[in-house]
Amino acid sequence: MQRVILLADCQSFYASVEKAAHPEYKDRPVVVAGDPARRSGIILAACPIAKQYGVTTAERLGEALGKCPELIVVRPRMQTYIDVSIQITGIYESFTDLVEPFSIDEQFLDVTGSLSYFGSAEEIARQIQHKIQVETNVWTRVGIGPNKMLAKMATDIWAKKNGSGIFTLDEEGLELLWEQPVQKMYGVGSRMAAHFARMNIHTIGDIAKLPLAELKRRMRVRFGKNSDIQAELYWQTARGIDPSPVRPRTLFDDQQALGHQMTLPRDYGRKEDIDVILLELSEEVGRRCRAKGYMGRVVSAGARGADYERGTGFYRQTTLPDPTNITKEIYESARRLFHLHWDGQPVRRIGVTLSGLCSDSEYQLTLFDNKEKTRRLERVTDAINSRFGRTALLRASSKLDSAQAHERSAKIGGHYK
Incomplete structure (x- = not known):
C-alpha cells in the first residue's frame, strides 16, 4: 500500500500567533523581530499583509520599516510559540500517531492508516486546517505526497500559494x-x-x-x-524518491553531541571577555550533558568573526584523556583550544561542543582529583537552578559587563520567552 504523507506548515507562524493574541492587529502589517538595538534586530516572521509591502523574513528591521513605515513590530515570545506549536502537535496526533516535527511550524504526518477513519488525504487536510484555525487562529497549508520529499515540495511550491492551502503531488504529477x-x-x-x-x-x-x-x-x-x-x-x-519513514521524535538515544553557541551583542576582542563567554558556554554544555546522563570525550570550540560578509572564523576540537561532563574540565579544554587558534581579531559568535558521548553511569576514578565531590556539587547546583531559575546560582564572572548568562536566562534560542 502506498504511503500517504502530509507536510503541514503554519503560515507566518510567529506573526500569526501574535495576531491571534492581538485582534486589533487583524488588518495591519505585523512582523516579529528581535531587539532593533542589537544585531539580532532582523525579521523572524512577517504576516501576509506585511509581505505585500515587500517585507521579507531575515531582512534587517530598518530595511523593513523603510518599505512599510506603519509596520507593527512585536518582540518575539519564544515560549508562547513553543506552547502553541505543542498544542498544534496535539491536533495532528488526534489524526495519527506518526507525527514528526520538521521545525517549530512544520510537521510531517503519515496518515496512511487513518484514511479509513477520517476520509481521503484532502479531507484530513481540511479537517486539520479547520481544527487549527478554530483553536489557535493560525492558518495551515498542507502538502500531500507518497513520501516526505514530495509532500514538502507540494507545500512549498503550490500549497503556500493557492487559495485552499492544499496540494497533492504524487508520481503521476512529476512532470x-x-x-x-x-x-x-x-x-x-x-x-x-x-x-x-x-x-x-x-x-x-x-x-x-x-x-x-x-x-x-x-x-x-x-x-x-x-x-x-x-x-x-x-x-x-x-525524481521524487525518498524512502525515509515519518518518525515521531520522542527519544534521543542516538544523540552524538551537545553544544551551545552564542551570538554576542557586540564585537569581543579582549581575551578576558572571551574567557567569560567560554565559561558560560561550558557551564551550559555541562549542565545539559548532566541532565541527559552523558559525558563526552571530544571538546570543540570556535568562533565566527565580526565581519559576517567575509565568513571568517574557526572551529577546532581536541580529545580528552577521559570523558567528562564537569564544567571546569570542559572550560579548560575549550579555553586552551580557543586561544591556540584565535588570531586575535574581534569575534561575534562563540561556540563550545562536547561530542564522543557516552553514559555517565560509569567513569574512571583518579588518585589526584576528587571528581566525585565535584560531580555531586554540580548536580546540586543544577537542581537549585532547575527549581528556582537558571540565575538562582551564578558564577561571579557572570556579573561582569562582558557576561551574557543573566541576559540570556530570559531567552529561548537567543530570543525572549
Whole structure:
C-alpha cells in the first residue's frame, strides 16, 4: 500500500500567533523581530499583509520599516510559540500517531492508516486546517505526497500559494514538478542554483532526466571527487524518491553531541571577555550533558568573526584523556583550544561542543582529583537552578559587563520567552 504523507506548515507562524493574541492587529502589517538595538534586530516572521509591502523574513528591521513605515513590530515570545506549536502537535496526533516535527511550524504526518477513519488525504487536510484555525487562529497549508520529499515540495511550491492551502503531488504529477526552476527544488539555494546554471541545468526536470552517472561527473568537475553523495541526493529529490519513514521524535538515544553557541551583542576582542563567554558556554554544555546522563570525550570550540560578509572564523576540537561532563574540565579544554587558534581579531559568535558521548553511569576514578565531590556539587547546583531559575546560582564572572548568562536566562534560542 502506498504511503500517504502530509507536510503541514503554519503560515507566518510567529506573526500569526501574535495576531491571534492581538485582534486589533487583524488588518495591519505585523512582523516579529528581535531587539532593533542589537544585531539580532532582523525579521523572524512577517504576516501576509506585511509581505505585500515587500517585507521579507531575515531582512534587517530598518530595511523593513523603510518599505512599510506603519509596520507593527512585536518582540518575539519564544515560549508562547513553543506552547502553541505543542498544542498544534496535539491536533495532528488526534489524526495519527506518526507525527514528526520538521521545525517549530512544520510537521510531517503519515496518515496512511487513518484514511479509513477520517476520509481521503484532502479531507484530513481540511479537517486539520479547520481544527487549527478554530483553536489557535493560525492558518495551515498542507502538502500531500507518497513520501516526505514530495509532500514538502507540494507545500512549498503550490500549497503556500493557492487559495485552499492544499496540494497533492504524487508520481503521476512529476512532470509538473519537472517544469519548475531548479531553485524551487528542496535543498537548492540561490548559490547552488547558480552552479547548476553553469552546468546547463535550469529546471528540476533537467536533473531528473540526466543519468545519475552524468550528474555525478558534472558535479565532480565543479566541486571535486567528494560530491557524489550530494549529486545522488539531488537526483533522488528531483525524481521524487525518498524512502525515509515519518518518525515521531520522542527519544534521543542516538544523540552524538551537545553544544551551545552564542551570538554576542557586540564585537569581543579582549581575551578576558572571551574567557567569560567560554565559561558560560561550558557551564551550559555541562549542565545539559548532566541532565541527559552523558559525558563526552571530544571538546570543540570556535568562533565566527565580526565581519559576517567575509565568513571568517574557526572551529577546532581536541580529545580528552577521559570523558567528562564537569564544567571546569570542559572550560579548560575549550579555553586552551580557543586561544591556540584565535588570531586575535574581534569575534561575534562563540561556540563550545562536547561530542564522543557516552553514559555517565560509569567513569574512571583518579588518585589526584576528587571528581566525585565535584560531580555531586554540580548536580546540586543544577537542581537549585532547575527549581528556582537558571540565575538562582551564578558564577561571579557572570556579573561582569562582558557576561551574557543573566541576559540570556530570559531567552529561548537567543530570543525572549
